Amino acid sequence: MLPESFLPTNLDVAQLRSSCATCSLRELCLPVGLNDQEVDILGEVVSYKRKVKRGSYLHRTGTKFQALYAVKSGFLKTCILEEDGRQQVTGFHMTGELLGLDAISTELHTCDAIALEDSEVCEIPFAKLEEISRTIPSLMHHFHKIMSREIVRDHGVMMLLGSMKAEERLATFLLNMSRRLAIRGYSESNFNLRMTREEIGSYLGLKLETVSRAFSKLQDEAVISVNNKHIQIHDLQRLKTKMGNSSCAT
Amino acid sequence: MLPESFLPTNLDVAQLRSSCATCSLRELCLPVGLNDQEVDILGEVVSYKRKVKRGSYLHRTGTKFQALYAVKSGFLKTCILEEDGRQQVTGFHMTGELLGLDAISTELHTCDAIALEDSEVCEIPFAKLEEISRTIPSLMHHFHKIMSREIVRDHGVMMLLGSMKAEERLATFLLNMSRRLAIRGYSESNFNLRMTREEIGSYLGLKLETVSRAFSKLQDEAVISVNNKHIQIHDLQRLKTKMGNSSCAT
DNA sequence: CGCCTTTTTGATAGCCGTCAAATTTCGTGG
DNA sequence: CCACGAAATTTGACGGCTATCAAAAAGGCG
Numbered sequence: 001m002l003p004e005s006f007l008p009t010n011l012d013v014a015q016l017r018s019s020c021a022t023c024s025l026r027e028l029c030l031p032v033g034l035n036d037q038e039v040d041i042l043g044e045v046v047s048y049k050r051k052v053k054r055g056s057y058l059h060r061t062g063t064k065f066q067a068l069y070a071v072k073s074g075f076l077k078t079c080i081l082e083e084d085g086r087q088q089v090t091g092f093h094m095t096g097e098l099l100g101l102d103a104i105s106t107e108l109h110t111c112d113a114i115a116l117e118d119s120e121v122c123e124i125p126f127a128k129l130e131e132i133s134r135t136i137p138s139l140m141h142h143f144h145k146i147m148s149r150e151i152v153r154d155h156g157v158m159m160l161l162g163s164m165k166a167e168e169r170l171a172t173f174l175l176n177m178s179r180r181l182a183i184r185g186y187s188e189s190n191f192n193l194r195m196t197r198e199e200i201g202s203y204l205g206l207k208l209e210t211v212s213r214a215f216s217k218l219q220d221e222a223v224i225s226v227n228n229k230h231i232q233i234h235d236l237q238r239l240k241t242k243m244g245n246s247s248c249a250t
Numbered sequence: 251m252l253p254e255s256f257l258p259t260n261l262d263v264a265q266l267r268s269s270c271a272t273c274s275l276r277e278l279c280l281p282v283g284l285n286d287q288e289v290d291i292l293g294e295v296v297s298y299k300r301k302v303k304r305g306s307y308l309h310r311t312g313t314k315f316q317a318l319y320a321v322k323s324g325f326l327k328t329c330i331l332e333e334d335g336r337q338q339v340t341g342f343h344m345t346g347e348l349l350g351l352d353a354i355s356t357e358l359h360t361c362d363a364i365a366l367e368d369s370e371v372c373e374i375p376f377a378k379l380e381e382i383s384r385t386i387p388s389l390m391h392h393f394h395k396i397m398s399r400e401i402v403r404d405h406g407v408m409m410l411l412g413s414m415k416a417e418e419r420l421a422t423f424l425l426n427m428s429r430r431l432a433i434r435g436y437s438e439s440n441f442n443l444r445m446t447r448e449e450i451g452s453y454l455g456l457k458l459e460t461v462s463r464a465f466s467k468l469q470d471e472a473v474i475s476v477n478n479k480h481i482q483i484h485d486l487q488r489l490k491t492k493m494g495n496s497s498c499a500t
Numbered sequence: 501c502g503c504c505t506t507t508t509t510g511a512t513a514g515c516c517g518t519c520a521a522a523t524t525t526c527g528t529g530g
Numbered sequence: 531c532c533a534c535g536a537a538a539t540t541t542g543a544c545g546g547c548t549a550t551c552a553a554a555a556a557g558g559c560g
Contacts (some may be wrong), residue, residue, distance in 0.1 A: 080409060084494045088409040102405060109403065128476035130391060135382045141380060147397040148354035155352060155361065156405035159330060161339040161411035162455035166516070196538065205412035207517055212540055228525070229540075244334045417550070419548070447507065457549055462508055478507075507556070517546080525538065530531105 019043050019122070028096030028183070029070050030124070030142065038136045045132055047124040052076070056119060058099065058113035063101035067123045071095050074119020075194040078111045079202065080100075089203040091153075092116075092195060094180055100126075102151055116194040152190035161205045164244075169204040170214040174224070178233060189233040218242070263289040269293050269372070278346030278433070279320050280374070280392065288386045295382055298373040302326070308349065308371060310365035315353035317373045320347050324369020325444040328352075328361045329452065339453040341403075342366075342445060344430055350376075351400055366444040411455045414494075421492035424474070428483060438480040439483040468492070 019033050020043035030046075031039045049072065052058050058069060058076060071093050081087040090111055093099055093234065103109045104126065133140035160169055182188035193200070197208040197215075204211065215226045223239050225232040233239060270281050270293035280296075281289045299322065302308050308319060308326060321343050328349065331337040340361055343349055353359045354376065383390035410419055432438035443450070447458040447465075452490040454461065465476045473489050483489060 014370045080405060082409070086409070086413045086494070088405075088412050090405045090408055101398055102401045105395045105402055110402050130387065130394070134387065134390070137380065137384065140384070140390070144380070144397070145355045147394070147401070148351055150401055151352045151397070152355055152360050153402065154401065154408065155330060155338075155340045157408055158340055158404065158411060159332070159336070161408060162338050162452065197540095198538080202412065208539080209518085209541085210516060212538095213516090216540075230257055242331055244336070446505090458507080459509085459550085462546055463548090466508075502559105503559090505556100505558075508554085510552085510554105511550100512552105513550075515546105515548085518544085520542085520544105521540100522538105523538100523540075524558105525536100527536085528534090530533080 019049075020046055023072070025070075025072065025096040030139070030146070033137065033142050038139060041136065042139065045121045045128045046070070046124050050121050050123055052115040052119045052121060054115050054117050054119075056061075056115055057155055058115065058119075059103075060112050061109055063109050065100060065107045065109055065126070068098050068100040068129065069113070069121040069123060071097050071099065072120040072122050074121075075116045076113055076119055076121075077116055077195060077199060078113045082109045087202055089195075089199050092177075092203070095184060097125075098146055098150075101147055116199075142243045145198050146214065157203075166204075166206050166210050166214045167217060168243055169206065170200075170211065170218065171239050173200065173204055174231065174233065175239060175243065177231075178236070189236065191231055193229045193231060230241045269299075270296055273322070275320075275322065275346040280348065280389070282398070283388050283392050284386065288389060291382055291386065292389065293310055295378045296320070296372045296374050300371050300373055302365040302369045302371060304365050304367050306365060307371075308365065309353075309359045310362050311359055313359050315350065315357045315359055315376070317375045318348055318350040318379065319363070319373060321347050321349065321372040322370040322372050324371075325366045326369055326371075327366055327445060328363045329362045329448060339445075339449050342427075342453065345434060348374075348396055349398075351397055366449075398422075413421055415461050416454075416456050416464045417467060418452075418493055419456065420461065420468065421489050423450065423454055424481065424483065425450075425486075425489060425493065427481075428486070439486065441481055443479045443481060 007117075020026060020029075021036065021039045023029070023031075026032075026039070031042055034042065050058070050069070052074070061080065073095060076093045076099065077089050078091045078093065079087055079089045095111075099113050099121070100109070122156060129139075129143070133143060159170055164172065177191065177193070178188045181191050195203075197211045200206075201208045201211045206214075215224075218224045219226050219241075221238075223233070223235050223242070225234065270276060270279075271286065271289045273279070273281075276282075276289070281292055284292065300308070300319070302324070309315075311330065324344045327339050328341045328343065329337055329339045345365075349363050349371070350359070352361060379389075379393070383393060406411065410422055414422065421459060427441065427443070428438045431441050445453075447461045451458045451461045452458075456464075465474075468474045468489075469476050471488075473483070473485050473492070475484065
């Protein structure tokens with residue numbers, strides 16, 4: 001613990017208490033749709049931040065669930081692994097997104113969450129969130145929307161895994177990354193991937209070699225440029241057509 | 251509207267008002283963990299039932315979301331379809347399970363729900379559910395668990411679609427059906443499937459012919475018997491070993 | 501009972517996984 | 531800052547699993 005002289009000044013305290021209020025992610029994250037007073041209440045609940053170094057775990061499968069995490073900065077993956085060693089990446093998570101929703105059901109984490117770059121997350125004690133959401137209907141409602149959105153996202157991935165070919169999967173993946181980056185103010189056509197080919201492959205139900213080949217093919221067709229982890233999308237429209245035209249003719 | 255003389259008698263009113271209280275699915279459905287008084291409150295919100303004939307829609311993609319549905323009897327599938335005609339079954343739903351969770355996010359249904367046999371569902375107006383869950387914390391909490399469980403289930407399907415071979419997928423599917431039927435008091439080793447090979451295939455990311463072949467293979471190995479839609483599981487243990495032993499040796 | 505849907509089974513083709521090796525990139529420590 | 535070794539990526543060759551096409555058989559509904 002720090003000595004008292006190192007406690008935050010009043011200004012710092014104000015910043016802490018209103019961490020959600022002043023957070024640049026306010027419009028992306030849990031506080032969406034709340035008024036200033038409600039955001040302050042939420043901000044008191046969300047008082048702890050946690051740094052997660054690249055490669056280290058935010059949480060592990062089987063550990064007790066106590067809090068959701070909102071990504072404040074950085075990039076993480078979640079993955080489940082079977083007894084037999086098979087691993088499945090279930091998601092990649094950017095700023096403003098919530099982790100831990102799967103753990104509510106059993107109060108145990110059902111997946112590992114691992115930082116793919118140095119990251120910072122806000123800890124949201126779940127019991128407290130439920131408590132204050134009783135008095136802030138719009139918070140409760142938005143939380144339900146977030147959970148629902150995760151279900152919709154998963155259904156989209158099921159569709160992808162169930163009926164798309166390798167190139168379609170990768171195109172869908174790239175466009176998804178592009179869109180999410182654009183929402184956050186980054187370039188939609190020029191970005192660096194944080195994950196390896198193997199992690200992309202696990203997410204897309206493909207082997208890393210197949211991912212690599214699909215990248216090369218899209219590059220040969222001049223739709224994108226690939227330089228290791230750096231991606232440049234030359235033709236967004238054409239990339240979109242790659243998403244869903246495998247079995248048009250039927 | 252019915253004339254007053256057709257309003258329910260007192261006895262009927264009592265049965266209606268306590269529909270959740272007397273429902274045989276009380277321990278499987280939304281009221282889990284509620285005391286009698288709370289179940290009564292919930293029962294007032296869940297006052298409408300709807301019959302859905304085999305083959306007809308409970309809801310369609312794109313229509314306005316107003317209520318969740320709890321399956322009271324019967325069996326339904328949910329599926330999404332892309333512009334290009336590709337279809338993906340996202341789930342099969344038995345008694346006590348909740349439909350419509352995906353629609354909360356956009357207030358539009360993101361999938362079709364179709365009855366695979368004559369079914370009956372309880373309509374749960376979502377706004378009212380949120381309203382009463384403010385005063386019944388255990389209801390709110392259980393609802394969150396249900397949504398979370400759906401996310402976990404979807405992640406399991408992603409794992410299945412992403413890394414299992416045809417025979418493993420089918421074994422996983424059969425064991426899932428078996429377990430869910432057992433919970434509901436039916437035989438775990440002797441049941442009728444309600445869906446076609448094509449629907450199973452869509453759910454499992456396989457073509458119907460591949461599903462049929464996988465059935466035949468399991469039958470040749472004397473693990474199950476297949477007679478069209480009737481399934482008999484002879485060796486549950488051996489079926490379980492089929493779930494996850496494709497790439498053990500690595 | 502008859503038609504249509506569903507299911508099964510076979511033959512073939514194609515996509516992707518597997519194995520392998522070369523090359524590049526990245527992290528760490530000197 | 532550079533050098534080294536490990537990790538990641540790319541590319542090729544080949545094989546296997548599943549999709550596709552086809553046809554026959556079985557089942558179900560009006």
